[in-house]
Amino acid sequence: MRAIRVHxxxxxxxxxxxxxxxxxxxxxxxxVRLEAAGINFIDIYHRTGRYPVPLPFTLGTEGAxxxxxxxxxxxxxxxxxxxxxxxxxxxYAEFALVPEDRLVPLPEGVSTRDGAAVLLQGMxxxxxxxxxxxxxxxxxCLVHAAAGGVGLLLCQVAKLRGARVIGTVSTEAKAGLARxxxxxxxxxxxxxxxxxxxxxxxxxxxxxxxxxSVGLTTFLRGFDVLAPRGMMVLCGQSSGPVGPFxxxxxxxxxxxxxxxxxxxAYISSRAELLERAGEVLxxxxxxxxxxxxxxxxxxxxxxPAHRKLEGRETAGKLLLVP
Numbered sequence: 628m629r630a631i632r633v634h635x636x637x638x639x640x641x642x643x644x645x646x647x648x649x650x651x652x653x654x655x656x657x658x659v660r661l662e663a664a665g666i667n668f669i670d671i672y673h674r675t676g677r678y679p680v681p682l683p684f685t686l687g688t689e690g691a692x693x694x695x696x697x698x699x700x701x702x703x704x705x706x707x708x709x710x711x712x713x714x715x716x717x718x719y720a721e722f723a724l725v726p727e728d729r730l731v732p733l734p735e736g737v738s739t740r741d742g743a744a745v746l747l748q749g750m751x752x753x754x755x756x757x758x759x760x761x762x763x764x765x766x767x768c769l770v771h772a773a774a775g776g777v778g779l780l781l782c783q784v785a786k787l788r789g790a791r792v793i794g795t796v797s798t799e800a801k802a803g804l805a806r807x808x809x810x811x812x813x814x815x816x817x818x819x820x821x822x823x824x825x826x827x828x829x830x831x832x833x834x835x836x837x838x839x840s841v842g843l844t845t846f847l848r849g850f851d852v853l854a855p856r857g858m859m860v861l862c863g864q865s866s867g868p869v870g871p872f873x874x875x876x877x878x879x880x881x882x883x884x885x886x887x888x889x890x891x892a893y894i895s896s897r898a899e900l901l902e903r904a905g906e907v908l909x910x911x912x913x914x915x916x917x918x919x920x921x922x923x924x925x926x927x928x929x930x931p932a933h934r935k936l937e938g939r940e941t942a943g944k945l946l947l948v949p
Contacts, residue, residue, distance in 0.1 A: 652698035663742075665743045666933070713747045713894075767834040773813065797817050836859075859883060
């Protein structure tokens with residue numbers, strides 16, 4: 628089978644398209660014939676070594692397709708089932724071995740491309756808005772990178788929860804996308820000061836929660852827009868990792884809360900995985916959650932796809948299609 632392999636950490640040029648043996652499922656495993664793989668920032672972190680992975684490895688942690696075979700003792704899925712998964716390495720390939728208890732069945736009306744496009748980012752938006760800080764009607768939230776893959780979904784889920792959404796974006800085109808996803812107000816951080824604008828839009832009251840997937844360039848200033856006892860949810864670092872800071876700052880800014888959640892802590896059991904994925908896929912099926920595919924690339928173009936994602940030249944989800 629063909630797969631994108633990484634033999635040494637580095638830039639997009641480190642991604643190699645290679646022929647490797649098709650794996651054979653062992654006990655409790657399923658072999659998935661991939662029809663689409665999600666491209667995510669975590670893939671860049673794995674490629675560069677920011678999140679170390681033993682070398683060499685097949686990149687990608689999100690995919691969807693059809694079960695081609697099952698191993699001994701597997702009973703949760705069967706050959707021919709349409710499934711999606713997240714958090715299992717090896718999706719930049721034609722086939723992937725996945726523990727069967729990590730597979731999510733795709734309902735009728737949800738394509739495998741939709742499954743690969745929504746599972747990681749959709750469940751991220753779901754746990755951020757429904758569990759990490761459970762938004763309530765009347766809450767105001769600030770969503771950084773509101774036109775990104777997570778941002779577009781998070782805006783929609785926040786509106787489903789009844790919140791008022793303020794989004795930040797870099798361009799007018801992305802502002803339009805954020806508004807179409809439900810953002811009530813949009814701040815262009817390239818030409819406007821997001822702290823000043825957020826205070827103006829909230830009459831000085833601030834927001835109950837900041838969802839920050841940008842990191843380095845927005846993190847510290849984000850505390851200035853939080854209402855007393857508000858929560859900073861650091862959920863990414865597209866501009867770079869946040870450095871050390873004095874936690875006394877949280878007291879000085881109004882007894883604030885800070886959390887750095889990870890999706891995988893919120894789907895550690897199969898029951899929770901199926902619950903969160905089920906809600907997200909039901910939203911997709913009913914069109915309450917609209918997906919935007921920002922681009923589809925063949926396996927051989929994984930490097931150019933990474934360049935576009937790193938360069939913040941995209942809006943919505945990027946897919947690899949074997």
